[in-house]
Amino acid sequence: MSFSGWGYVWTAVMPLAVLLYYFFRKKYKDQHVASTMFWQELMKEIKASPYLKKLQHHILLYLQLAALLICVFALLGPHLTSEALEGNEFIFVVDTSATMLAGEPAAFELQQELMKEMATQTGGKPVTIVTTGANPEIVLRKEPNREALETAIDRLAVTYENAKIEQTILFAETLIDDESTVIHVFTDALDRSILANKAGMAYEIHGIDQPLQNVSMRQFGLAKTEDGIRAIVQLVNETAEPVSGKVILTDGEVEKTANIQLEAEEELLVPFEQLPDSPVWQAVLQVKDDYTADNSMAAFVQEASTRVAVDSSLHELVGAGFRSLNVEVDLMDPMQLRKAGGSPLVTNQTDLLAGQMPILLIGRNDEKTHRVAGAIETVPHALFTYAPFDGIYISEIYPPFEEYETIATIDGEPLIQLSPEGDIAVLTDIQLTDWPLHPSFPLFLWSAIGELSGTDNFFGFFQPNEQRAVALASTRGEWEIYKDGEFFYSYIEGQGAFSAPQEPGIYEVVGEGKTLKMIVQLSNEEKTLVQGTSYRIGQAEETAETAELSIVPWLLFAVVFLLLVEWEVYRRGNAHR
Structure with a gap:
């Protein structure tokens, strides 16, 4: 003391x-004495x-x-x-990825206890807490109060998304105002090479050095066959010992089970044949290991295509628009289009509409154009959710298809139509418009490819907390997210990108009287455990050696x-x- x-x-x-x-003051009082x-x-x-x-x-x-x-x-x-932390200011970078749930107790709980212990050694110096992820979040900014720090640490939770820890460290560095600031990283494992070029700054990495046993489910796919649904589950044993267990597949009503035996560090493919024709299946791995978050996956029978076949006779801006969306483009000769695979086809050949391939028709090779003038009007549809047609100039259009549904018009005449089979027809040529000069052009192509390759009851695959633009259209503009009948939150169209739930699983997206399935699952980076270490890089300047706690x-x-x-x-x- x-x-x-x-x-x-x-x-x-x-x-x-x-x-x-008190001793020497005079004080008199009556005293009755019986006798002298x-x-x-x-x-x-x-x-x-x-x-x-x-x-x-x-x-x-x-x-x-x-x-x-x-x-x-x-x-x-x-x-x-008491012994004080090195530094006059501290930044706590907290890994909230799914792998922090590994172990018993979980690595995240161990790091929370360590953070609270270190909060008592700051000596009233300011602490900033930052959580990892695609969008790093500042939980507290320069907080000196120990009780406030402990409360904030207790409220931290795992978000399941990929840590992107290198990106988060770069973000934390922008918060440094003092040369004696020390960045403490609380994670399960961090490669030293990430901090190799960090000269003149102080870092302290707090890793988890205990060995963990893990068997992960890396892939789960479904495919339609003549005998029903075929499923394949890929398992990886990351341990140095043989393990045994079982894989259970279920669609909510039917359950299939396969016993497994994996040798040390073995990869195994587990097939399931002749499954009932259900759109969504879930695979669960039952095995004794230290990490359960990667022991389940869900799959949908028909996945959206990331590949498109484009007629080489179309304007080159069509292919460029798809490439800007990271869609693989196969430019094909018009005579070879009938040999294209099952991916969506973009062409102007109307005779291909009778085939089985989903088609985005841009223009017509069997009719001639005529001049039009006026504003474009659209009806509520998913194609126009993120691709408005405001301000687009179109000089000529083709005659419409009589049996098709019209969803966009110009000067009262059909401009975009839908076939009964779901094909999309744009009744103009790209060179007859200034459409490619507008941001709505690639957005329309993206919505069209999703409409053609997707299904009416599947919303898509997402990673935890993933933010993405989605093509939804409704008169109310509100969609509700449920899991196992429990309401999670609402998504309002037009109020930013859609944000997926943070916990993996199968969700329902409900709106406009229909229900769409949505699957949230871990990234492959969150299915591998690495034994970590604790180490320091750099040294803070002008730091005190002890912390004082007033009594x-x-x-x-x-x-x-x-x-x-x-x-x-x-x-x-x-x-x-």
Whole structure:
């Protein structure tokens, strides 16, 4: 224990002065004595120990002196000293990825306890807490209060998304205002190479060095066959020992089970044949390991295509528009289009509409155009959710298809139509418009490819907390997210990108009288465990070696308690008079 207010040591004379005053003050009271003989005996006893007699019957004096002594002690500024963290300011980077759930207790819980322990060693210096992810979040900014820090640490939770820890560290570096700031990274494992070029800055990595056993489900796919649905599950044993267990497939009604045996560090493909024709299946791995978050996956029978076949006779901006969306484009000769695979086809050949391939028709090769003028009007449809046609100039259009549904018009004439089979027909050529100059052009292509390759009851695959533009259209503009019948949140169209739930699983997106399935699952990066280590890089400047924890608040609490006791003693004394 140390003291910072030795200049107030002179106040110690005050309790002594009170005590002396109490001893030597004169106080008279009536004393009834039965006889002179008893009077003499009483006087002898008082003279033998006059001061002790006074003290024996005055508990109030004891309490007052104790309170006064504590106040004098508090004026000296007593405080406890402990080893302080290196640095004058701290940034806690907290890994909230799914792998932090591994272990028993979980790595995330261990790091929370470590953070709270370190919060007591900051000595009142400011602490900033940042969580990892695609969009790092500042939980607290330069907070010196230990209680506030502990409360914020207790509220932290795993978000399941990929940590992107290198990106988060770069973000944390932008928050540094002091050269003596130290960045503490709380994670399961972090490669030293990420910090190799971080010169002139101080980092301390807190990893989890305990070995963990893990068997992960890496892939789960479904495919339609003549005999029903075929499923394949890929398992990886990351441990150095053989493990056994079983894989369970279910669609909510039917359940299929396969026993498995994996050797050390073995990869295994587990097939399932002749499954019932259900659109969504879930695979669950039952095995004894230290990480359960990667032991389940869900799959949908028909996945959206990321590949498109484009007629080479179309304007080159069509292919460029798809490439800007990271869609693989196969430019094909018009004569070879019938040999294209099952991916959507973009062409102007109307005779291909009779085939089985989904088609985006841009223009017509069997008709001639005629001039039009006017504004474009659209009906509510998913194609136009993120691709408005405002301000687009179109000079000529083709005649419409009589049996098709019209969803966009110009000057009262059909411009975009839908076939009964779901094909999309744009009744103009790209070179007859200024459409490619507008941002809505690639957005329309993206919506069209999703419409052609998707299904009417599947919303898509997402990673935890993934934000993405989605093509939804409704008159109300509101969609509700459910899981196992429990409501999670609502998504309002037009109010930013859609944000997926953070916990993996199968969800329902409900709106406009229909229900769409949505699957949220971990990225492959979150299915591999790495044993970590703790280490330091760099050294902070101008740092204190110890942290001081004042005990004055506890002393003041003791004074208040003594005053309450004194009041109770005084009250009881008056009650017996």
